[in-house]
Amino acid sequence: MNLLQKEQFNTVSKETILGKIIVVTSGKGGVGKTTTSASFATGLAKRGNKTVVIDFDVGLRNLDLIMGCERRVVYDFVNVLNNEASLKQALIKDKRCDNLFVLPASQTRDKDALTQEGVGRVLDELKEDFDYIVCDSPAGIEKGAVMALYFADEALIVTNPEVSSVRDSDRILGILAAKSRRAEQGAEPIKEHLVITRYSPKRVEMGEMLSVEDVQELLSIPLIGVIPESEAVLSASNSGIPVINDEPSSSGQAYMDVVSRFMGEDKPMRFLEAERKGLLKRIFGT
Amino acid sequence: MPGEIIKNGEISLQTEVTESVKTRQKNNSAVELKGSVFTLPILHIQVASIPEIEADLLKHLSKARKFFENAPVVIDLKSIAKVAQDFDFHGLMKLLSQQHLIPVGVKNGSNQQNALAVSAGLAILKGGISPPDVDEKTSIKEKPTPTTDNTVKDATPVVAGPDKTKVVTQPVRSGQQVYAKGGDLIILAPVNHGAEIIADGNIHIYSTMRGRALAGVRGDVNANIFCQSMEAELVAIAGNFRVFEEDMPAEIKSKSVRIHLDNEQLVITQI
Numbered sequence: 001m002n003l004l005q006k007e008q009f010n011t012v013s014k015e016t017i018l019g020k021i022i023v024v025t026s027g028k029g030g031v032g033k034t035t036t037s038a039s040f041a042t043g044l045a046k047r048g049n050k051t052v053v054i055d056f057d058v059g060l061r062n063l064d065l066i067m068g069c070e071r072r073v074v075y076d077f078v079n080v081l082n083n084e085a086s087l088k089q090a091l092i093k094d095k096r097c098d099n100l101f102v103l104p105a106s107q108t109r110d111k112d113a114l115t116q117e118g119v120g121r122v123l124d125e126l127k128e129d130f131d132y133i134v135c136d137s138p139a140g141i142e143k144g145a146v147m148a149l150y151f152a153d154e155a156l157i158v159t160n161p162e163v164s165s166v167r168d169s170d171r172i173l174g175i176l177a178a179k180s181r182r183a184e185q186g187a188e189p190i191k192e193h194l195v196i197t198r199y200s201p202k203r204v205e206m207g208e209m210l211s212v213e214d215v216q217e218l219l220s221i222p223l224i225g226v227i228p229e230s231e232a233v234l235s236a237s238n239s240g241i242p243v244i245n246d247e248p249s250s251s252g253q254a255y256m257d258v259v260s261r262f263m264g265e266d267k268p269m270r271f272l273e274a275e276r277k278g279l280l281k282r283i284f285g286t
Numbered sequence: 287m288p289g290e291i292i293k294n295g296e297i298s299l300q301t302e303v304t305e306s307v308k309t310r311q312k313n314n315s316a317v318e319l320k321g322s323v324f325t326l327p328i329l330h331i332q333v334a335s336i337p338e339i340e341a342d343l344l345k346h347l348s349k350a351r352k353f354f355e356n357a358p359v360v361i362d363l364k365s366i367a368k369v370a371q372d373f374d375f376h377g378l379m380k381l382l383s384q385q386h387l388i389p390v391g392v393k394n395g396s397n398q399q400n401a402l403a404v405s406a407g408l409a410i411l412k413g414g415i416s417p418p419d420v421d422e423k424t425s426i427k428e429k430p431t432p433t434t435d436n437t438v439k440d441a442t443p444v445v446a447g448p449d450k451t452k453v454v455t456q457p458v459r460s461g462q463q464v465y466a467k468g469g470d471l472i473i474l475a476p477v478n479h480g481a482e483i484i485a486d487g488n489i490h491i492y493s494t495m496r497g498r499a500l501a502g503v504r505g506d507v508n509a510n511i512f513c514q515s516m517e518a519e520l521v522a523i524a525g526n527f528r529v530f531e532e533d534m535p536a537e538i539k540s541k542s543v544r545i546h547l548d549n550e551q552l553v554i555t556q557i
Contacts, residue, residue, distance in 0.1 A: 167460055170478050174459035217494075220457050220476055 018127040019050075022134050023152035023190075025176075027168030029139030031160045032197035035233060036255075037136035038066045039244035040156065043259030045100035046244075049131040052091065055105035056148035057138035058113055064104040067094065068240025078106035081118035087125055096245065101130075111144040123151050141175055150181050154191040156258075157221065160198045161210040166218050173219065193224035195258060200229040201274040212272060225258035227251050228271040325484070325503060326390070327354070328525075329382075330362045334370035336377040347385055350529050359387050360411060361403075364394035371398045375406035451487075458483060458497065471501075479519065485509070494540075500527070501545075511545040512557070521554075523547045528554075 024037040034057075041053035055063035058078060064070040069092045075085035080103070087103075094100035106113065126133050137148035149155065155176055159169045176190050177183055183190075196215055203209040216223055227233075232249035236242065244255040250271050257267045331339065347354055359382065366373060382389045391409035392400065400410050452466035454473045460480035464471065471485035474492050481497035483489060488510045489501045495513035498520040502509025507524045516538050520529050526547060541556045 167479060170460040171480070173457075174462045174481075177456065177459070178462070218476075218478065 019130040019133050020153045021123060021127070021151050022132060022154045022156060023137055023149040024134060024156045024158060025137035025145060025149055025172050026139065026158040026165070027141060027145075027170075027172040028160075028165045031158050031165050032195075032227070032233075033139070033158050034062045034066050034136055035237060035243065036156060036158050036195055036197065036227075037063060037134050038242040039252075039255040040259060040262075041132070041134040042094070042097060042100060042242040042244050043255055044132045044134070044262075045094070045097045047259065047263065048099065050099045050129065051132045051134065052101040052103055052126055052130045053134040053136060054103040054126075055136050056114070056144055057136065058105045058144060059107065059110045060138065061105035061107050063136050064092075064102060065240060066237050066242065067102050069094070069102055069104070070240070073104045076104045076106040077122070078109045078113040080122055081113060081115065087122065096241075111138070111142065111147075114144060114147040116147065116150065119147050120151060141171060145172070146175065146179055149176055149190075150179070152176075152180060152190050153182075154193065156193050156195050156224070157219070158195045158197055159215060159219070161196055161200075161204065161212070161215055163210065166210065166215055169219060173221065192221040193262070194219060194221050195225050195227065196223070197227040198229045199226045199271070201272060205274055212269075223269070224261050225254055226269055226271060227254045227258075324358075325500070326358055326360050328360045328362050328393075329387075329389075330365065331373075331378075332365045334366050334373055336374055336381060339378065340381050343381070343385065353529060355386050357387055358390045361389055361392045361408070362394050363392055363396075363399055367394055367396045367399065371396060373399055373402065375402050375408065379406060379408075452485070454483075460497075488512070498522075499545075502547075507547050507550075509546075512543070513545075514542050515540050516543045516554070521545050521552065523552060526550060526552050528552050 022040075024033050024040065026033050034055075037053055041051050045051040053063065053067070054077060055061050056077075057063070061076075064073055072092050075090040077090065079085040080087055080090045091101040091103055094102065123133060135148045135152065138144040149172075157169050157173060159165050173192065176192065180190055182188065194216065196212060199212070200209060204211045210218075212223065212226055228250045230243075230249055230251040232246050232251050233243050236246050236249075236252075243249065243251050244259075246252040247256075254271055257270060260267050329343075333339065361378070363373070379389050389408060391411045392403040393411040395403060395410070404410060450466070450469045452464070452469060452471050454464055454471070455475060457475040458464055458473060458477045458481040460478050463482045463484065464473075465483075466485040466487065466489075468486050470487040470490070471483055472490045472492075473483060476494045477483055477491055477497040477499070479496045482500070483491075483497065484500045484503055486502065486504045486509075487506065489499050489512070491499070491511075491513040493513075494515040494517055496517045496519070499511050499513070499518055500520075500522040501511045502524040503522075505524050509523050511521055511523065517534070517540060518530060520527055522528075523545065524547060538554050538556060543554050544557050545552060545554045547553070
């Protein structure tokens with residue numbers, strides 16, 4: 001859905017177009033779900049879509065750190081679920097991007113605070129106002145992860161090019177196909193997109209990492225982007241700026257490509273080959 | 287107690303719940319009684335001597351030690367039902383627990399054996415249909431326990447009817463299980479590591495087979511498995527199985543193969 005379309009529809013009826021819910025999930029921990037959620041949501045917002053990113057990792061909140069808004073957290077997702085605060089009070093406006101909001105997780109509660117009715121109600125409310133709702137899933141396949149994916153329309157499956165990450169992603173894909181609301185209601189299945197993160201073409205060449213082709217063959221879902229391993233990711237996380245804002249970095253550009261492809265643009269895959277140093281570069285360094 | 291049916295290594299607990307239980311289920315009672323189908327390994331006892339059983343059992347278990355860790359087993363007394371009325375169930379249970387097997391019940395025992403089994407804490411399983419008799423020594427009809435609770439919950443819902451072919455077009459993923467009850471199973475997408483596909487009849491996989499495939503689980507020794515690219519972790523026909531670790535022979539690995547039984551032996555041939 002693009003903005004133009006939405007405006008046209010709005011003149012007819014305000015209720016016709018609701019926001020899309022996208023879950024960012026992986027099964028395994030530490031593969032880059034939160035980094036991807038932050039950059040993906042920022043990228044959608046930068047393109048003029050009103051976007052909210054929700055941290056479902058209740059008890060281990062991280063998204064606010066990556067988004068650089070941890071000091072502005074007053075109310076959180078659990079407060080909204082328990083009707084202790086309104087959405088308006090809990091949503092934090094991003095300082096760099098007007099269209100972007102963060103709904104942080106609670107640090108003091110646990111995943112039992114997430115109820116299906118409560119999450120459904122909050123998401124329904126957000127759908128009225130936002131074009132895209134990005135759900136940052138916790139690791140694992142337990143309640144928190146299932147709640148994050150239950151209401152999803154589309155899913156970004158974040159996978160590192162190594163066997164255990166791929167196996168866990170396979171498992172979570174099975175859960176998407178079996179336990180989501182769309183599955184339960186027999187509706188059109190959740191649209192799945194594969195994001196391969198921490199990709200190092202050099203290590204693939206040396207046989208230390210699975211290649212993009214290997215991962216794709218094992219998971220058999222469409223690839224939406226490959227994010228190269230880069231120091232920019234760590235330094236961006238540490239400074240609380242989603243790496244997509246680091247425009248010169250390869251990772252930032254790769255996330256931009258992911259957003260473009262998600263919006264339906266045809267972009268060739270980049271950063272799949274190891275950088276070859278030319279003769280001059282080899283002689284003169286740099 | 288619900289009625290049990292054992293069919294060649296498989297126990298299906300068919301719940302014939304009485305009215306009163308049904309009513310209570312609706313009233314949010316503390317427990318719910320539900321029927322479910324499990325595949326269990328059956329230990330066929332051919333001799334009454336515990337040391338002899340132990341020696342042979344160890345030999346069988348050594349082939350797939352991990353596979354049988356904490357596996358529930360059913361003890362089939364058919365071969366000794368007429369001879370060993372004072373069979374040492376306590377001795378057998380001790381032996382099994384030392385080997386990390388969990389005996390759950392006995393079948394085909396005489397009345398006296400059954401009484402002893404019950405006093406040793408084992409259940410009596412009735413109504414079993416045995417696989418065709420083949421002259422054999424002490425043997426384990428090894429049948430893997432395919433499911434944990436989790437996998438059952440995530441499994442694609444199985445719609446079953448008699449002699450129905452089940453066709454699956456989506457990938458079968460880690461932790462999922464597909465069962466074609468009473469018929470053949472045809473899969474047109476990859477079966478991934480940790481997935482399990484089961485059929486009473488034949489199994490066809492027109493893609494890469496990386497998980498576990500069990501055909502003829504109700505004892506059809508004529509069932510076949512066909513797959514386009516063989517990378518399976520395990521294949522089984524009518525309870526005869528083979529586990530592949532890193533040792534898949536090059537002539538079948540990633541090849542199109544047919545798997546069938548020839549005189550109780552699994553035969554895997556390239557096609």
